[in-house]
Amino acid sequence: MSVTPWISLTTDYGLVDGFVAACHGVIARIAPAARVIDVTHQVPPADVRRGAAVLAQTVPYLPVGVHVAVVDPGVGTARRGVALATPGGLLVGPDNGLLPDAADALGGVTAAVELTEPRWLATRVSATFHGRDVFAPVAARLALGAPLTEAGPPVDPAGLVRLPPPVVARDAEGFTAEVLTVDGFGNVQLAAPAELLDPLPAAVRVSPPAPAPARSAMRGRIFGDAPAGSLVVYVDSAALVAVAVNGGRAADLLGVAAGDLLRVAG
Incomplete structure (x- = not known):
């Protein structure tokens, strides 16, 4: 692979501690010309599904490069660290379901390796900070054009961990669809493709888990299609059905979080 000067970072590290800066520093030491895009470091702690969704919905719009994702509650266990090649770039992170959806969004996995080559890793690998000691140095070397095959032995893509x-x-x-994510505005993204809205009328009912009451909503294209403070069901920028409140937070109004089931019906 030719030299790729772009690296993206997606983590649940937050910004209170120095974890993100340490990853930036490792990359800068190895590949000082690489440009780093911080996708987010505010994935809810250990929420692999949210991290996977954010990553998959973002990477198609980033420059071709190396995408590092670390939402890793199993760090230090037998779970593997992996790097995946796709037609649209490389992905680096834990083999816990975080990466495959993003790989699919980039054209599918064409090759995969387990990250076991000691020369590619930190001299001392912390048991609890693989973002700094495994994934960041691997990403930096890949960004410099080092062959994926030198990072470790091949992995059968069919054996990668996938989320249910x-x-x-x-x-x-x-x-009825699972709440996939709740964004920073409180908009509720469902794991439902846009076409499921097509047969529904302009006025619908949105039902959160019992005992919360069903609420009236309207189908719309933009938030402003609903009166202020009212629910609107629309197709979001990822082509999925979502629920919002014009001027408010749908997640709070409905009392739902990622993983809950929400029903939308005419």
């Missing part, structure tokens, strides 16, 4: 598919169930009156 989110719940989506269609019926005669509408559909």
Whole structure:
């Protein structure tokens, strides 16, 4: 692979501590010409599904490069560190379900390796900070054009850990779908493709888990299609069904979080 000067970082490290800076520093020491894009470091701690969704929905819009993702509650256990090649770039991180959806968004995994080559890692690898000691140095070397095959032995892409598919169930009156993410604005993204909205009327009912009451909503294209303070069901920028409040927070109004089931029906 030719030299790729772009590296992206997606983590649950937050910004209170020096974890992100340490990863930046390792990259800068090895590949000082690399340009780093911080996707987010505010993934909820250990929320692999949210990290996977954010990564998959973002990488298609980034420059071709090396994408590092670290949401890794199993750090230090037998879970593998891996690097994946795709037609649209490279992905580096734990083999815990965090990377495959992003790999699919970049064209699918064409090759994969386990990160075991000591020369590619920190001299001392912390048991609890693989972002700094494993993933960042591997990403930097890949950004410099080092061959993926030198990072470790090959891995069968079919054996990569994948997250269970989110719940989506269609019926005669509408559909029930798992809350995939809640963004910083409180908008609720469902694991439901846009076409599930097509047969529904302009006025719908949105039902959170019991005992919370069902609420009236309207189908719209933008937030402003609903009156201020009212619910709108729309297709978001990832082409998924989402629920928002015009001027408010749908997640708070509905009392839902990632993993809950939400029903939308006419």
